[in-house]
Amino acid sequence: GAVVSQHPSWVICKSGTSVKIECRSLDFQATTMFWYRQFPKQSLMLMATSNEGSKATYEQGVEKDKFLINHASLTLSTLTVTSAHPEDSSFYICSARDLREPSYEQYFGPGTRLTVT
């Protein structure tokens, strides 16, 4: 199956700073990638849909000015958490679908654990 990577796997930052998380499709091109957030012992919640070459589509309640998404190439999407606060501490996971495959399967990155102190 296809492979999606994320970097970094974990990051600790101070309150008020910004953090960038990268999501890469390693062996396929992804015109669309998805960003999820998962708090401890909770489900995955979709934050936004990242579209190559155009603006991201944010889910209701997600601040687009706080969570900046850039999908500048067919293999890379980035999520920047701006002015991070402790309540932004979470597990961030991206996913993408390989459109060459007839299945609807989405491939998930390994996730990024963000801790804001």
Add this chain to the structure above:
Amino acid sequence: GENVEQHPSTLSVQEGDSAVIKCTYSDSASNYFPWYKQELGKRPQLIIDIRSNVGEKKDQRIAVTLNKTAKHFSLHITETQPEDSAVYFCAASRGTAGNKLTFGGGTRVLVKP
């Protein structure tokens, strides 16, 4: 938008017994229903999926059933083993190129030896 509800939230079974997790969805246009297993700190791992043109699918000890009319689908794990202990999530999507997934709340499964 889509809403997916999952029950139970926790499930404890004896090794060798069966486990059943149920989900309901709200969007009648959803046509793709994957199930994921997630271990602590790891990415969700697809264990089985089903499309709306199929009523049942089986893969060794795992099976999924779908009732489109009632808008619910279930995961069945037979002959459970300790390594089946994890959190399981159901999800639903419209299965198009922009197929964002809506997840259920998750079920924590504990298989007791």
